[in-house]
Amino acid sequence: MLDQTQVERLEAEAVNSAKLRQPLYVARKKIFPKRASGRFRQFKWLVMAITLGIYYLTPWLRWDRGAFAPDQAVLLDLANRRFYFFFVEIWPQEFYYVAGLLMMAGVGLFLITSTVGRAWCGYTCPQTVWVDLFLVVERAIEGDRNARIKLDAAPWTARKLFLRVSKHAVWLVIAVATGGAWIFYFADAPKLLGEVATGTAAPVAYVTIAVLTGTTYVFGGLMREQVCTYMCPWPRIQAAMLDENSLTVTYNDWRGEPRSRHAKKATAAGQPVGDCVDCNACVAVCPMGIDIRDGQQLECITCALCIDACDSVMDKLGRERGLISYATLADYNANMAVATSGGASPVNPALVRTASGSFVDGLAHFHLGKIFRLRTYIYLGAWSAIGLVLVYSLLTRERLELNVLHDRNPQFVTLSDGSIRNGYTVKLLNMIDDTRAEDD
Amino acid sequence: MSNEHIDEISGVMTTGHEWDGIKELNNPLPRWWVITFYVTIAWALAYTIAYPAWPMLSSATNGVLSFSSRNDVKNELAAAEAAKAKYVAAIQSKSVSEIAGDDALREFAVAAGGAAFKVNCVQCHGSGALGSKGFPNLNDDDWLWGGKTEQIHQTITHGIRFAADADTRQSEMTAFVDVLKPEQIAQVSAYVASLSGPMHDKSLIEPGAKVFADNCAACHGENAKGNRELGAPDLTDAIWLYGSGEAAIAAQVRAPKNGVMPAWVGRLGETTVKELAVYVHSLGGGE
Structure with a gap:
């Protein structure tokens, strides 16, 4: 008999061993954002009202241009190749104005992102605004977070069916209105509305409405955060624009940790206790379904609703607001260094507070000067320069154009008396919305 | 691990x-x-x-929708023909001068004639209708057989010296190499050249004028202005089908080249020929 200890033990593992397996795909986890209230929620309501107002109402604004041009304030007249924007009229050969606007939009996005982080994502992105709108509907019909979780888990009853059908019906109405509003930018709105209603509009109008209805309903109602996390390239581009001086929604561990649900007991036992009571309010309100306390992450659109949720909890507890706050990474790191004795120990909230309970001096606090730095000045300068060039060029542009093109074939014709006839094509562009006298 | x-x-x-x-x-x-x-x-x-996709031995699967790009083209062509029908019918029933007088019809005929010209006429007359030696320039104001719409129409319909068409425009300049003496040819060439340009040897002009009156005036006219009935060119202007200057004129007097243009009505049909006539008339030289 051989001693078992003499058998060589090999380092081998099956390639399909259970611990190596992981699913190829996972289902979406449903998110039931709770209603938040506070400063940022108020601000988001305001932004939503303004952006949706602009989107739905702009085509209905009138702007008198006389008898020779449409009276719609904003109109992309593709058939006649004209772009009207209030007092500005752009012809195809002036398309560089649009290119300039796109450049300004790009640089403007750099500027916003490098200073206040993903503010575009959090407040003004159509995906965010429409999801917010769809959530308002969902909340009004099905109730707030807990009611919705309960309803979702409940078996199908007449009530559940009624609530679900109502919700999707309202969503669809909003989606149709969204697609419907879009087409009015491309034709005279009142006339087109009549045509759409009577079924006499161009097929492209109906196709556009149908496509935008579909995308609005699917993205705003069904996919929501999946669009931001998986489909949108913008979150990936952020990383190149954010730096340690950009504002991001931050969980301030340096005053929050160690979190505890039983602060009094822990304090009595002599353990250090941070401000976070682990109530999960920040997670419950998050439309992306993430926990901001895990740190800055790709999914966070910086909508700041967790700040509102946390602030109201801090108010109730009688502690300073700002456990979750807009902060720069530089400030956060500086305060973390204080709370951890320069990284030597775990977070000790005692280190950031004086004996009387207020914050120690020397903690970094946010002020506007921090986000304005060389980089943002360069962005601001480039943005303004493009804008000024565009405005100058717009104010000084010529509204009369004469093109004389010499015929190429035949280049010239010799006539019977020996003279030469040259052919020209003359193009005269009168770009004001009125007739001109010959000497104008 | x-x-x-x-x-x-x-x-x-x-x-x-x-x-x-x-x-x-x-x-x-x-x-x-x-x-x-x-x-x-x-x-x-x-x-x-x-849709057609999977390759087979000699062709490919047709697809259950029976899509075919050739069919699409056929349908689009049929649709285009249908859209043109109104104009084509009007062109068939009207004379060329009536067509040229109607703005909408003229525009249509010029576009259609231009397309037909690029397929059938550019081989001789050039893509800009500038012509070349022996092939007339259609842009200028010099017309051998007349520059009115009807005259152009007649020329395109029946051709010039085109044996297969009984109504073709007919004329043939005599070869004077056997009729005139070499010095007479030199004299008459000098005279004809002098009609439209400065002359170096003035001594030839007077005898040349006599030779001209005896031999050429019958067709080209006493004043050498030509005769469109006969397709006889105007010899006093700046345009020379076979080249200007005494040498080119002398060569043409000795052994004339008589160009041939085919009759097009049989090949292109009456409508296209009318469109071509309106198009050629529109090039700038039409009378």
């Missing part, structure tokens, strides 16, 4: 690749993404069934 591929912080498997300390997480895909992926595959397969 295998645990090396699990990321400590997220607990997610990594791909095992590492760049400067950065590892790539191997997160599972969202289910809707995988479903979308499979749907696109199904769509692609369905597409190959719906």
Whole structure:
């Protein structure tokens, strides 16, 4: 008999061993954002009202241009190749104005992102605004977070069916209105509305409405955060624009940790206790379904609703607001260094507070000067320069154009008396919305 | 060993690749993404069934929708023909001068005639209708057989010296090499050249004028202005079909070249010929 200890033990593992397996795909986890209230929620309501107002109402604004041009304030007249924007009229050969606007939009996005982080994502992105709108509907019909979780888990009853059908019906109405509003930018709105209603509009109008209805309903109602996390390239581009001086929604561990649900007991036992009571309010309100306390992450659109949720909890507890706050990474790191004795120990909230309970001096606090730095000045300068060039060029542009093109074939014709006839094509562009006298 | 591929912080498997300390997480895909992926595959397969796709030995599958780009072209051409029908009918029933007098019809005829010209006429007259030696320039104001719409129409319909058409425009300049003496040819050439340009040897002009009156005036006219009935060119202007100057004129007097233009009505049909006439008339020299 051989001693078992003499058998060589090999380092081998099956390639399909259970611990190596992981699913190829996972289902979406449903998110039931709770209603938040506070400063940022108020601000988001305001932004939503303004952006949706602009989107739905702009085509209905009138702007008198006389008898020779449409009276719609904003109109992309593709058939006649004209772009009207209030007092500005752009012809195809002036398309560089649009290119300039796109450049300004790009640089403007750099500027916003490098200073206040993903503010575009959090407040003004159509995906965010429409999801917010769809959530308002969902909340009004099905109730707030807990009611919705309960309803979702409940078996199908007449009530559940009624609530679900109502919700999707309202969503669809909003989606149709969204697609419907879009087409009015491309034709005279009142006339087109009549045509759409009577079924006499161009097929492209109906196709556009149908496509935008579909995308609005699917993205705003069904996919929501999946669009931001998986489909949108913008979150990936952020990383190149954010730096340690950009504002991001931050969980301030340096005053929050160690979190505890039983602060009094822990304090009595002599353990250090941070401000976070682990109530999960920040997670419950998050439309992306993430926990901001895990740190800055790709999914966070910086909508700041967790700040509102946390602030109201801090108010109730009688502690300073700002456990979750807009902060720069530089400030956060500086305060973390204080709370951890320069990284030597775990977070000790005692280190950031004086004996009387207020914050120690020397903690970094946010002020506007921090986000304005060389980089943002360069962005601001480039943005303004493009804008000024565009405005100058717009104010000084010529509204009369004469093109004389010499015929190429035949280049010239010799006539019977020996003279030469040259052919020209003359193009005269009168770009004001009125007739001109010959000497104008 | 295998645990090396699990990321400590997220607990997610990594791909095992590492760049400067950065590892790539191997997160599972969202289910809707995988479903979308499979749907696109199904769509692609369905597409190959719906449309011509799979190669066979001598052709390919036709697809259940019976799509054919040739059919599409045929339908589009039929639609274009239908759209043109109104104009074509009007052109058939009207004379060329009536067509030229009607703005809408003229515009249509010029466009259609221009297209026909580029296929049938540019080989001789050039893409700009500038012509070349022996082939008339159609842009200028010099017309051998007349520059009115009807005259141009007649020329295109029956051709010039085109034996197969009984109504063709007919004329033939005599070869004077056997009729005139060489010095007479030199004299008459000098005279004709003097009609439109400065002369060097004035001594030839007077005898040349006499030779002209005796031999040439019958067709080209006493004043050498030509005769459109006979297609006899105006010899006093700046335009020379076979070249200007005494040498070119002398060569033409000795052994004239008589160009031929085919009759087009048989090949192109009455409508296209009318359109061509209106187009040629519109080039700038029409009378």
